[in-house]
Amino acid sequence: MDVRGLAAGVFGCMKRCRECRVCFGRNNSLEESVEKSLEPTLWPRLRLECAGLNFKRHQLARLNLRFASLISAVDVPEEGDSGVERARAAVEQATERLLQRLLCTVADLDSRFATKFLATLASKAERAEHRPWPGRRFHYMIRLDSLSWPPLYPAPEADSDFDNGETEEVASSTAFFDEGEAGVLPPGWLRVKPAQGAAQQAWAEFLTPSGCLRRDRVVERFAMLLSQAAGTNTNDSETDESRVCGSPGKVLDAALLQQLLSQIQPQHQLFYGPSEAQRCRPPDPRDFQLAVVHENGAGPVTLHIGFLAPSLQLAFPPDARNIVKVHLHVGVALSGWPLGPSTFPSRLPLHHPLALLAYQSTQNGYFAVAAPPPPNLRCEERRSAWAAAFPTLELELDEHFCASSTPRRTLNVLRHLVSRMKKEANDDDDSESLTTVDDYTLRTLVWQQLERWTSVNAWEPASLAAHVLLALDSLLAALKARHASHLVLPDCNILCQTPLDASLVAKYGDHEEAYDAAMVEDTQLVMDCLLRLYQAGTSTSPLPQGVSWDGEEEERRAAALEAALLRRWGNALNTVSPLPPEMLTSSLTRFEKISKFCCGQDTGDPPTPEQFSSRQLDFLAKLMLEFLRFTKCCYAPQYKEGNEAAVDVGSLRCSSGSEETEDFLFLLQAVINQALGSAAHTTNSKQVKRRCRQNTRRAQTDKQQVWQEVVCDSVRREPLAIGVLQNEMALVRLLLKWLFKATELAPRALKRRLANFLTQLWATSREAVWYLPEWKKHRQEAQDELNAMAAFCTMLLNSQEGWTGVAVLKDAAEKGWSWAKSAQSELVRSGCLQFVLAPAKGVVRRCDVALAIQPSPRDTSPTQVSKQVSRSRTLPAKGTRPTNISQGALF
Structure with a gap:
């Protein structure tokens, strides 16, 4: 999807792209070349089913120009006073420091x-975006560490009063997927139950008679504590960093937080402490105007912060109030993942381009957020219902694509169009945009587009207008149906209420008539926007108003360059790795529409295991490993025994056979079930639907069970080679072999699905193997950085009091370690830096690093430098380092 990282040889072939007749046309006028270079290759015409509009290719090309100019205008921030920018940065810093103090x-x-x-709850890209300040809001997650997973410290260092991490998520499968118990909880909500023992005793006053945690009482208690903290005279003593967030370096996004706790040991977690100026005068709540707003457990706790300092008031416009709204969402981090064939990424096929990323992201768990169900949904014991939120997965999907990629550009255009709908319709500057559609809904539309369109050509720059129109048409259909599906839980309606935003409930409450009227108004606004875009595409004006020829020519050249690179990449791929003869007639260019080829018609014989190269097997081994981890993650909360999460493999394994054979059968049947489930989920063929109506569901289930028993018996009759499960390449080769045999033994309908699955798996691995070395390189570099930082933390913990490690930090920065360079840059900028470590409960180590104590190169001889940086206190050079750094090699 982002092909700007191709080989240098391909770029070398494109140096003369400006004179290329195919890309630009030497004999064509500038306007004709603009239209030709921005025409999408996948859509000769685009039909919007809900809006009933037909867009031709030249209309899409004109809209691409308009959207490209819109993005370039939005990306360039307005030139303002540097003092105002510094004041805004100071306001953000003061807000976070005050919130940490509270x-x-x-x-x-x-x-x-x-x-x-x-x-x-915002990614780094969103926090760095230039946005207008009136109504600026901050969203934070308050993670209850005493109930959340993973725990802050291992079991020996866990708190004796509370059992960290021992939280059970109950009724999740019933609430999400069991249709017979749909009335207990609405889709998207669950109940949280602390583990039996000390945890239940500690939270006894917040529990229902059934032992579930009451959401309303927890939020009310937190709001009361926050109000008391706002009026309390805080002392200037140092905080216990092993249990509270007093350091500025502890402000993290939700995705990074879960990865930090699950992958890095507490003694290797290093944070930046407050600067010298912040320690001299920490934030005092009495210096601000504070107001805590809370409505009976409905939604987040809102903190209104008014700034009294004249220097900070410059950040706000003259006609705006000097108030910042901070939304605090109380949540509990849970392990596992919701079960169900329709959930994401369970419904995602293994050959999907985002499968590897999705499987990795779900291993960090999800959150139960204190948000009530909408009033119009039936829910028993409403006070104990918590909303399911997945910020880790969502932030990973947002961060995966760069700012110049088509998915990010599509989201930026949607945000601008939605914000201007009301103004363009009424020309009223004081009017609001869509009232029932928030930013989370727009992000969900883009994620669903990514799930649907998997071809590389579908996300070329010329397809920007097509994706924007398809997203708006999907939004129009959702508004008409009063239902917009959640990414992870399709039955959850995000138009009623977003799990992390209760603004709709607070605005409309029980007034369904006002909510329906707002839906009708928003539907009309979206339809009017599509009509204006249709007229803009048919307009004779070659350029949008206010766009220069230079910007248009640059956009045209960029689009043509990427389109030419895609064609060259396809040709190079076919040359290096040609298609098998029997697959030349099938659709192997990544199936422009999955549903068209996913059980609707025959795709020929599947590729044999011998046709998979060793590099493809290497990629499939990594994919299968992450798929297995995701499968275990799904079953973990359902079969929890004490502190260990056990997988009930009996539901997927067969009943007899050796242990090694049964382990292989577990993997084989998991892949088969995933292949059949993903194929059935994306089926739209009328012929298959008629065939399903003729046969009963019981008959189909019986056929599949008999077929699986035959496959299991065949596997047991052939003994496995010794050590095959320990060799990833041999295991994947054996798995492909039995998938091919299972396809030959399968009934006709199942055979077509499995054959298509193997074909698409071969095509995906054929393209993805070229990015596998780079992916491995980045993962290895990240692991080496963590190992080097862990060694530095060990030095700080084992050193004597007063040793700051400045020389080692400088030495590590000179050897190329990124974390050391970042710390050195921060040290040069501020002049003083404090490292904070909390290796165990109640144990805090602070190391002050001052720039003045570093010796000058002119005053220090090489002999003195060698004495200061001895071999026992230094890190290996980057590039020649071992994979793991032992403590014995450091001291």
């Missing part, structure tokens, strides 16, 4: 509400 006081008042980290 949360530390809350933890002192009630240790059950202690949180070691402050998790943001």
Whole structure:
């Protein structure tokens, strides 16, 4: 999807692309070349089913120009006063520091509400975007560490009063997927039950008679503690960083927080402490105007912060109030993942381009957020219902694509169009945009587009207008149906209420008539926007108003360059790795529409295991490994025994046979079930639907069970080679072999599905293997960085009091370690830096690093430098380092 990272040889062939007749046409006028270079190759014409509009190729090309100029205008920030920009940055910093101070006081008042980290619900790209300041809002997740997974510290260092991480998520499968119990909880909500023992005793006053955690009482208690903290005279003593978030370096996004706790040991977690100026005068709540707003457990706790300092008031427009709204969402981090064939990424086929990323992201768990169900949904024990939120997966999907990629550009255009709909319709500057559609809905539309369109050509720059129109048409259909599906849980309606935003409930409440009227108004606004875009595409004006020829020519050249690179990449791929003869007639260019070829028609014989190259097997081994981890993650919360999450493999394995054979059967049947489930989920063929109506569901189930028993018996009759399960390449080769045999033994309908699955798996692995070395390189570099930082943390912990490690930090930066360079840059910028480590509960180590204590190169001889940086206190050079750094090699 982003092909700007191709080989240098391909770029070398494109140096003369400006004179290329195919891309631009030497004899064509500038306007004709603009239209030709921005025409999408996948859509000769685009039909919007809900809106009933037909867009031709030249209309899409004109809209591409308009959207490209719109993005370029939005990306360039307005030139403003540098003092205002500094004031805005100071306001953000003061807001986070004040919030951390209040949360530390809350933890002192009630240790059950202690949180070691402050998790943001916006990605780094969104936080860096230039946005207008009136109505600026901040969203943070307050993670209850005493109930969340993973725990802050291992079991020996766990708190004796509370059992960290021992939280059970109950009724999730019933609430999400069991149709017989659909009335218990609406889709998208669950109940949280602390584990039996000390955890239940500690939270006894918040539990229902059935042992579930009451959401309303927890939020009310947190709001009361926050109000007390806002009026409390805080002391200037140092905070206990092993349990509270007092350091500025503990402000992380939700995705990074879960990865940090699950992958890095507590003694290797290094944070930036407050600067010298911040320690001299920490934020005092009495210097601000604070107001805590909360409505009976409905939604987040809102903190209104008014700034009294004249220097900070410059960040706000003259006609706006000097107030920032901070939304605090109380949540509990849970392990596992919701079960069900229609959930994401369970419904995602293994050959999907985002499968590897999705399987990795789901292993960090999800959150139960204190948000009530909408009033119009039936729910028993409404006070104990928590909303399911997946910020880790969502932030990973947002961060995966760069700012110049088509998915990110599509989202930016949608945001601008939605914000201008009301103004373009009424020309009223004070009017609002869509009232029932928020930013989360727009992001979900783009994610669903990514799931649907998997071809590389479908996301070329010329397809920007097509994706924007398809997303708006999907939004129009959702508004008409009063239902927009959640990405992970399709039965959950995000138009009623987003799990992390209760604005709709607060605005409309029980007034269904006002909500329906707002839906009708928003539907008309979206339809009017599509009509205006249709007229803009048929307009005779070659350019949008206010766009220069230079910007248009640059956009045209960029689009033509990427389109030419895609063609060259396809030709190079076919030359290096040609298609098998029997697959030349099938659709192997990544199936422009999955549903068209996914059970609707025959695709020929599947590729044999011998036709998979060793590089393809290497990629499939990594994919199967992440798929197995995701499968175990799905079953973990359902079969929890004590602190260990066990997988009930009996539901997927067969009943007899040796242990090694049964382990292989578990993997084989998991892949087969995933292949059949994904194929059935994307089936749209009328012929298959008629065939399904003729046969009963029981008959189809019986055929599939008999076929699976035959496959299991065949596997048991052939003994496995010794050590085949320990060799990834041999295991994948054996798995493909039995998938091919299972396809030959399958009934006709199942055979077509499996054959198509193997064909698409071969095509995906054929393209993805070229990015596998780079992916491995990035993962190895990240692991080496963590190992080097862990060694530095070990030095700080084992050193004597007063040793700061400045020389080792400088030496590590000179050897190319990224974390050391970042710390050195921060040290040069601020002049003083503090490292904070919390290796165990109640143990905090602070190391002050000052720039002045570093010796000058002119005053220090090489002999003195060698004495200061001895071999026992230095890190290996980057590039010649071992994979794991032992403590014995350091001291």
